[in-house]
Amino acid sequence: MLKARDIMTCNVITVTPHTTARELATLLLDNKISGAPVVDEAGKVLGVVTESDLIFQNKKVHLPTAVAILDAFFFLESPTKMGEELKKMAGAKVGDICSQQLISVSPETELEELATLMAEKKIHTLPVMDNDRLVGVIGKSDIIRTIARRE
Template sequence: MIIAEDIMETNVICLSPDTEIPKAVEILLKNHINGVPVVNDNNELVGILCQSDLIFQQKTMPIPPIFTILDSIIPLSSSKKLEDTLKKISAATVAQAMIQDPITVSADTPLSEIASLMVEKHFHTLPVVDGKKLVGIIGKEDVLKTLIQKE
C-alpha cells in the first residue's frame, strides 16, 4: 500500500506569515506550484497559501445589499463575512491571505485517502505533518506519478 511518506516531497518551499504578497506570487510562479505551506520559526504549519487565494485579491468588492426601516440601516449580509472579504482583498502579507489551519495528512496516510481529499475538497496541495511540524508536501503531480509507477 502506498502512503504519503512514499510520494511526498521533503524538500519543501515554504513561506513565513510576514512574507509580502508580491514575493509570494513570485515564488509560486517561479517554482510552478499551486500552493505553498506557511510555517512559523519552529517549522510548525500555520497555514497554506494557494494561487486561488491570491487570485481572490483581484475580485471586486461586493456592495452588500442594505435594508432601511425607520431611518435604520440594516445590512443583509454578514458583517463578519464582509470584513473577511475586505481583509483578503487588501492583504499585504501572506498571513492576511493564507488559509489558516489547513487540512493536512500524516506520513502514514494511504494514497486512497489523499486522492479522495484532493478530489472531494478540490485541493491541489496537501501538507504532510508530524504533530504540528511540516515534514513534506504532496501535490497533484505526486499522486499522478504513482499511476506511471504501477506495472
C-alpha cells in the first residue's frame, strides 16, 4: 500500500505570512503548484495557502440574508462569517488569506486516506509532518500522478 512518504514532494516551496498576494500568484504559476505551506520565521507551519484563496479575493461580496421584523433586522447568516470573508477578500498578504486551520498528514498516511481527506475536506495541498517538522507536501497532482503510474 502506498503511503504519503512514497508520493510526497520533498522539496517543499513555502511562503511566509508577509508574502504578498502578487508574489504568491507568481510563485504558484512559476512552480506549477496549486498551494504552499505558510511558515513563520522559525519554520513552524501556520497554515496553507492555495490558488482558491487567491481566486476568493476576486469574487463578488455576498451580503448575509436578513429579515426585518418590527424595525429590527435579524441576520440568517453569521455576520462574523461575513467579516472574515471581507477581511480575506481585502487581504494583501498571505497571512490575511491563508487557511489557518492546519490539516496535515504523517509520512505513514495511506493513499486512500489522503485521497479521502482531500476530497471530503476540499483540500488542495496537504503538508506532511513528522514530529511537528515539515518533511513534504502532497498536492492533488501528486495523487493524480500516482493513479496514472499504477495503471
